[in-house]
Amino acid sequence: MSLIEPRTLKGFRDYPPALMIPREQMLETARRVFRSYGFAPIDTPALEYAEILTGKGGEESDRLIYQFKDHGGRDVALRFDLTVPFARFAAQHIAQLGTPFKRYHMGPVWRGENTAHGRYREFWQCDFDVIGTTANAADIEIALVIHDLLTALGFERFSIRLNNRLVLNGLLESFGLADRAVPLLRALDKLPKIGADKVREEMERTARVSSDQARAVLHLASIQGDNASILDRVHAEFGSNSRTAEGIVRLRELLAVAAEAGVPPERLSIDLAICRGLDYYTGTIYETFLLDKPDIGSVCSGGRYDNLASLYTKQQLPGVGASLGLDRLLAAMEELGLLQAARTPVPVFILQFDSARLGAYQNLARRLRSSGIGVEVYPDAKKIGTQLQYAERRGFTLALIAGSEEFAHGVWKVKHLATRSETVVSDADLIEYVRSKLT
Amino acid sequence: MSLIEPRTLKGFRDYPPALMIPREQMLETARRVFRSYGFAPIDTPALEYAEILTGKGGEESDRLIYQFKDHGGRDVALRFDLTVPFARFAAQHIAQLGTPFKRYHMGPVWRGENTAHGRYREFWQCDFDVIGTTANAADIEIALVIHDLLTALGFERFSIRLNNRLVLNGLLESFGLADRAVPLLRALDKLPKIGADKVREEMERTARVSSDQARAVLHLASIQGDNASILDRVHAEFGSNSRTAEGIVRLRELLAVAAEAGVPPERLSIDLAICRGLDYYTGTIYETFLLDKPDIGSVCSGGRYDNLASLYTKQQLPGVGASLGLDRLLAAMEELGLLQAARTPVPVFILQFDSARLGAYQNLARRLRSSGIGVEVYPDAKKIGTQLQYAERRGFTLALIAGSEEFAHGVWKVKHLATRSETVVSDADLIEYVRSKLT
Numbered sequence: 001m002s003l004i005e006p007r008t009l010k011g012f013r014d015y016p017p018a019l020m021i022p023r024e025q026m027l028e029t030a031r032r033v034f035r036s037y038g039f040a041p042i043d044t045p046a047l048e049y050a051e052i053l054t055g056k057g058g059e060e061s062d063r064l065i066y067q068f069k070d071h072g073g074r075d076v077a078l079r080f081d082l083t084v085p086f087a088r089f090a091a092q093h094i095a096q097l098g099t100p101f102k103r104y105h106m107g108p109v110w111r112g113e114n115t116a117h118g119r120y121r122e123f124w125q126c127d128f129d130v131i132g133t134t135a136n137a138a139d140i141e142i143a144l145v146i147h148d149l150l151t152a153l154g155f156e157r158f159s160i161r162l163n164n165r166l167v168l169n170g171l172l173e174s175f176g177l178a179d180r181a182v183p184l185l186r187a188l189d190k191l192p193k194i195g196a197d198k199v200r201e202e203m204e205r206t207a208r209v210s211s212d213q214a215r216a217v218l219h220l221a222s223i224q225g226d227n228a229s230i231l232d233r234v235h236a237e238f239g240s241n242s243r244t245a246e247g248i249v250r251l252r253e254l255l256a257v258a259a260e261a262g263v264p265p266e267r268l269s270i271d272l273a274i275c276r277g278l279d280y281y282t283g284t285i286y287e288t289f290l291l292d293k294p295d296i297g298s299v300c301s302g303g304r305y306d307n308l309a310s311l312y313t314k315q316q317l318p319g320v321g322a323s324l325g326l327d328r329l330l331a332a333m334e335e336l337g338l339l340q341a342a343r344t345p346v347p348v349f350i351l352q353f354d355s356a357r358l359g360a361y362q363n364l365a366r367r368l369r370s371s372g373i374g375v376e377v378y379p380d381a382k383k384i385g386t387q388l389q390y391a392e393r394r395g396f397t398l399a400l401i402a403g404s405e406e407f408a409h410g411v412w413k414v415k416h417l418a419t420r421s422e423t424v425v426s427d428a429d430l431i432e433y434v435r436s437k438l439t
Numbered sequence: 440m441s442l443i444e445p446r447t448l449k450g451f452r453d454y455p456p457a458l459m460i461p462r463e464q465m466l467e468t469a470r471r472v473f474r475s476y477g478f479a480p481i482d483t484p485a486l487e488y489a490e491i492l493t494g495k496g497g498e499e500s501d502r503l504i505y506q507f508k509d510h511g512g513r514d515v516a517l518r519f520d521l522t523v524p525f526a527r528f529a530a531q532h533i534a535q536l537g538t539p540f541k542r543y544h545m546g547p548v549w550r551g552e553n554t555a556h557g558r559y560r561e562f563w564q565c566d567f568d569v570i571g572t573t574a575n576a577a578d579i580e581i582a583l584v585i586h587d588l589l590t591a592l593g594f595e596r597f598s599i600r601l602n603n604r605l606v607l608n609g610l611l612e613s614f615g616l617a618d619r620a621v622p623l624l625r626a627l628d629k630l631p632k633i634g635a636d637k638v639r640e641e642m643e644r645t646a647r648v649s650s651d652q653a654r655a656v657l658h659l660a661s662i663q664g665d666n667a668s669i670l671d672r673v674h675a676e677f678g679s680n681s682r683t684a685e686g687i688v689r690l691r692e693l694l695a696v697a698a699e700a701g702v703p704p705e706r707l708s709i710d711l712a713i714c715r716g717l718d719y720y721t722g723t724i725y726e727t728f729l730l731d732k733p734d735i736g737s738v739c740s741g742g743r744y745d746n747l748a749s750l751y752t753k754q755q756l757p758g759v760g761a762s763l764g765l766d767r768l769l770a771a772m773e774e775l776g777l778l779q780a781a782r783t784p785v786p787v788f789i790l791q792f793d794s795a796r797l798g799a800y801q802n803l804a805r806r807l808r809s810s811g812i813g814v815e816v817y818p819d820a821k822k823i824g825t826q827l828q829y830a831e832r833r834g835f836t837l838a839l840i841a842g843s844e845e846f847a848h849g850v851w852k853v854k855h856l857a858t859r860s861e862t863v864v865s866d867a868d869l870i871e872y873v874r875s876k877l878t
Contacts, residue, residue: 008484020482031463040782046485046517046561071502072449092445092447093455098833100829108485138818352576365476369587376476
């Protein structure tokens with residue numbers, strides 16, 4: 001029989017333990033933080049009716065969607081993000097679930113992207129939102145969650161950049177340019193990349209605003225300083241517009257509550273140039289940068305929107321949420337040395353020195369597990385050298401060895417695999433000793 | 440604009456929090472147990488080249504596979520189980536990973552099944568295997584993992600039924616019927632459903648064995664008693680065949696090591712009628728029954744196989760593993776009252792009594808979270824009645840309330856939502872008080 005070549009599909013990849021252990025740890029940490037705020041998990045199917053998913057991001061985006069006919073001839077599609085399925089989910093279930101509704105959702109999404117730039121066609125997203133309320137308390141909570149996510153993942157040096165679309169929208173309104181917000185924001189979003197001159201040019205060209213108007217927008221976006229002085233200046237210069245004033249009030253309250261809740265103030269920065277390209281957002285905007293890896297871009301972004309599910313229901317569902325950039329964070333953590341190169345999820349290895357003693361090895365293993373210490377027992381009574389080589393390659397911390405001599409004396413040899421040093425410990429003291437070496 | 444009807448695809452379902460919270464808890468418990476034995480997580484893509492997946496389970500099975508052409512015109516398919524992708528994964532990566540290799544894999548699979556019997560077309564599987572060794576220590580470990588999974592999930596009354604294909608294969612060999620094993624086992628697998636007479640009839644018809652031979656197989660399968668006496672009788676009657684004898688030795692060692700490791704012996708039962716229909720298995724066989732819900736069938740099943748990945752590699756990869764039946768277990772846990780009907784993942788609710796105090800509420804919330812206690816702050820300063828109604832509906836345990844009077848006295852009102860009783864607790868004692876009420 002001829003063999004089938006074992007390979008993954010173009011644009012897809014396997015997750016062996018060295019990739020999967022960190023992804024699982026990150027997802028677990030995120031789940032713990034979400035839950036601690038009362039966010040509840042949901043899941044939606046990978047496959048949806050195509051009409052649910054298509055037409056949401058324009059033709060370009062539709063081309064990336066995996067679409068086909070199912071066994072019943074239905075037009076179906078694989079989800080390309082978690083936002084559109086959440087909109088459909090909310091429209092369908094919100095009456096039973098009630099509002100406010102706080103959910104997180106983690107799962108794979110699929111896009112038939114060009115793979116030239118190392119992009120994968122399957123990747124995980126991790127979204128969290130509060131819907132059914134316009135209260136600023138929800139906006140504030142999203143900032144607190146982002147903060148706690150980053151610290152729980154082991155980051156200390158990061159900055160959550162905050163803006164509020166109302167500030168700019170108020171300015172546009174006072175110019176009579178409210179209807180030009182979309183092209184203006186798209187142009188402004190490019191400020192860090194193409195610079196002020198080119199942004200102004202684009203604003204004049206695509207939004208058909210005057211040079212003075214474009215300058216005013218750019219002036220607003222470029223106000224610098226500490227948080228209080230930025231907000232004071234915006235208030236002084238533009239606060240006569242009620243939308244702008246409301247944006248300022250909401251940002252001020254966010255900063256004050258976060259500080260009182262115990263968030264170090266230096267981690268929250270007002271940045272009026274942050275606007276995100278999406279038309280979707282209408283209020284608070286969040287982006288999060290690692291100070292030691294600013295070049296990778298925002299690792300947690302989101303914002304407030306007026307209406308989640310207008311395509312599926314007449315019920316207005318305002319909300320606020322953000323999305324954790326798992327792949328970016330994993331890459332950053334790897335580069336910053338925050339990930340251990342683990343190929344085993346447990347620290348302790350028991351050699352099978354004498355196959356007749358398997359019961360004793362498994363007995364010790366179960367005692368260690370009951371104490372919360374993970375342990376692997378080698379399945380074959382191979383040569384000690386072979387077993388130790390396996391243990392070192394997998395990255396265990398301690399190897400426990402006992403043969404008839406050790407059993408006769410009621411002791412275990414404990415080998416520290418990093419230093420290859422050895423200690424003899426009595427069976428009675430072993431669990432405490434192992435614990436002390438692992439912390 | 441006309442609305443799109445928000446609905447899930449036929450055969451698919453959403454997981455709102457009431458379904459998703461228990462699924463997440465079960466997956467987390469399983470992960471904790473797998474890891475404690477040194478099993479490492481892996482993941483594989485949802486989509487594979489169709490040639491990897493098709494032709495594995497016959498035409499009937501191929502018809503259930505979701506297949507289509509991707510953007511590059513490749514024939515692709517959604518995985519219908521986790522075994523075939525693992526075989527492909529192992530063939531591709533085992534040289535780098537080394538053996539023995541212990542993995543678990545949890546994820547959704549897709550089958551275009553008939554939905555008449557409440558079957559879903561997307562469901563999760565949860566597999567764990569040790570590959571690259573024929574050692575009985577691995578077979579024993581799988582039984583220990585199954586045991587610890589069930590107890591970690593909260594079950595006490597369950598039975599892991601054990602058999603070894605070698606026992607029956609030896610008998611067939613001694614009759615010169617080794618080549619009839621597949622149809623004989625398929626018939627035998629139906630014993631609990633159709634009874635001995637019909638099984639014998641089927642054996643005679645499909646495996647073309649004599650009536651005496653069929654009787655002998657049924658006689659072996661029906662040997663009853665405690666574990667030791669079953670194995671003694673089989674040894675006495677059939678142990679002259681070396682395969683049968685080896686099967687008996689392996690089962691005896693499994694029972695002895697598990698007992699020495701601390702597994703209550705009554706949870707492991709030799710059952711020679713357990714054979715599982717699959718041709719694939721060649722050694723130890725596992726099925727697991729809940730004594731209070733035997734009718735739902737086995738909740739964790741598996742066995743030893745000679746070669747995992749023969750379709751993709753010439754390297755022989757023997758292994759042993761099992762699969763946890765998540766959906767059956769969730770259904771059983773619900774019926775047995777082992778699941779709480781949780782619609783919130785946290786126990787504590789803080790009312791937003793006074794919107795000017797939001798910072799103080801969030802400060803308390805963060806202090807509680809630092810102590811490991813999850814807490815939700817209501818986002819709007821709505822009427823107390825509305826907020827309490829929300830809290831009761833979501834299923835919180837405690838509600839914390841403070842307005843200017845409480846702040847002036849440095850206290851919180853603690854409302855026990857089940858009894859609606861109220862206590863006043865000082866801010867300094869609050870965390871300890873809340874903790875005492877939650878355990």
